[in-house]
Amino acid sequence: MVVTRLRLRGFRTHERVEVRLGPGLTVVHGRNGIGKTNLVEGLYFGCTARSCRTSNERECVAFDADAARVEVDTVDRHGDEHALSVGFQPGEPKRIRVDDALVERLVDHPARPLVSVFLPDRLELVKGPPALRRAHLDQVVSALWPSRTATRRSYKQALAQRNALLGRVRAGYVGREALAPWDLELGRHALALCADRAETVALLQPGFVQIAAELGLAGAPELRYRPRTKADSPEGFAAELAERLDGDLERGFTGHGPHRDDLALLRDGRELRVYGSQGEQRLGLLALLLCEREALEEVRGAAPLMVLDDVMSELDADRRGLLVARLRRAGQSVITTTDLAHVPGGGEADVVRIAVTEDGVLQEAQAA
Numbered sequence: 416m417v418v419t420r421l422r423l424r425g426f427r428t429h430e431r432v433e434v435r436l437g438p439g440l441t442v443v444h445g446r447n448g449i450g451k452t453n454l455v456e457g458l459y460f461g462c463t464a465r466s467c468r469t470s471n472e473r474e475c476v477a478f479d480a481d482a483a484r485v486e487v488d489t490v491d492r493h494g495d496e497h498a499l500s501v502g503f504q505p506g507e508p509k510r511i512r513v514d515d516a517l518v519e520r521l522v523d524h525p526a527r528p529l530v531s532v533f534l535p536d537r538l539e540l541v542k543g544p545p546a547l548r549r550a551h552l553d554q555v556v557s558a559l560w561p562s563r564t565a566t567r568r569s570y571k572q573a574l575a576q577r578n579a580l581l582g583r584v585r586a587g588y589v590g591r592e593a594l595a596p597w598d599l600e601l602g603r604h605a606l607a608l609c610a611d612r613a614e615t616v617a618l619l620q621p622g623f624v625q626i627a628a629e630l631g632l633a634g635a636p637e638l639r640y641r642p643r644t645k646a647d648s649p650e651g652f653a654a655e656l657a658e659r660l661d662g663d664l665e666r667g668f669t670g671h672g673p674h675r676d677d678l679a680l681l682r683d684g685r686e687l688r689v690y691g692s693q694g695e696q697r698l699g700l701l702a703l704l705l706c707e708r709e710a711l712e713e714v715r716g717a718a719p720l721m722v723l724d725d726v727m728s729e730l731d732a733d734r735r736g737l738l739v740a741r742l743r744r745a746g747q748s749v750i751t752t753t754d755l756a757h758v759p760g761g762g763e764a765d766v767v768r769i770a771v772t773e774d775g776v777l778q779e780a781q782a783a
């Protein structure tokens with residue numbers, strides 16, 4: 416799936432913009448604060464109906480506009496064209512259309528392109544709480560094997576049911592023994608979810624190690640899945656729950672299981688979250704997103720659209736070269752930069768360049 420065209424209306428600094436993207440690399444350049452991130456945020460919004468920068472989407476509507484509208488044209492692998500549009504007016508539900516049909520959600524719609532975004536704000540994924548990395552890992556599982564989304568859903572449902580039952584035991588409506596069948600049920604889904612996550616991390620690990628080293632993360636990089644459970648059968652998991660039942664009854668919810676797992680990014684065995692510098696955390700995040708992209712290419716035969724905002728200024732010339740070479744190997748990517756010279760090969764004929772200036776957004780090189 417390739418995004419061929421992006422149109423923004425009333426989106427942050429962009430009153431009215433239309434640009435074409437290349438099937439390979441597109442470089443968006445312009446001075447600080449001119450609206451480059453706003454443009455790629457618009458691209459993300461058009462592909463997912465969500466902002467990649469804020470949960471308060473009112474912020475995306477231009478200061479002097481009442482509503483924002485983003486349209487994205489795509490071509491799928493069979494050559495079929497699709498038109499996605501997202502209209503957003505604060506206080507109203509979003510109006511999302513795919514090929515003129517209204518849809519409720521875009522994220523799980525088959526016609527939408529997968530998109531992976533590196534923004535300075537996304538550093539939270541490395542620095543922040545385990546819940547963010549867990550959710551991210553589950554998204555990668557779903558992107559790699561869409562049918563396995565059901566595993567996570569089943570676990571969540573079983574967990575909610577057990578938590579409800581804990582409440583009934585606490586209130587004295589039923590005895591503790593009522594939990595036993597639910598614990599086994601939860602154990603079955605828990606082990607399936609852990610297996611999906613472990614398989615994904617094993618698949619990502621070699622790429623992560625290679626890319627992190629290539630980008631200059633000193634020491635031995637490692638991606639490590641940290642499941643809470645040590646069980647290898649539903650019965651074993653149920654036994655772990657039974658050991659913790661008093662605590663669960665006290666709190667009123669289940670404190671053990673895959674909803675407490677973490678994905679650790681390490682260097683020389685130490686967590687980047689705790690010991691990494693900001694620059695090292697950035698490299699860790701970049702390596703993670705890039706190895707996911709390559710795994711998707713391998714498993715699904717389609718790399719997601721990769722959006723890299725303001726990444727070049729942090730890398731030396733050799734590493735910029737390695738990064739761009741990796742991006743150009745497969746799939747579509749968009750890089751923003753203050754200086755076109757920071758993108759090796761950015762002037763080549765197959766690269767699409769878009770200049771964001773005080774006079775507007777200028778398409779410098781058109782995709783064929």
Ligand SMILES: Nc1ncnc2c1ncn2[C@@H]1O[C@H](COP(=O)(O)OP(=O)(O)OP(=O)(O)O)[C@@H](O)[C@H]1O
Pocket residue numbers: 426427428445446447448449450451452453454473474475476477478479725753
């Ligand atoms: N809803 C909005 N309406 C109008 N302008 C906005 C809105 N939200 C943010 N801005 C403006 O957008 C500008 C920042 O744009 P953006 O983050 O895209 O810059 P940039 O080109 O990526 O800069 P840098 O290179 O420094 O990262 C700021 O001047 C900010 O005031």
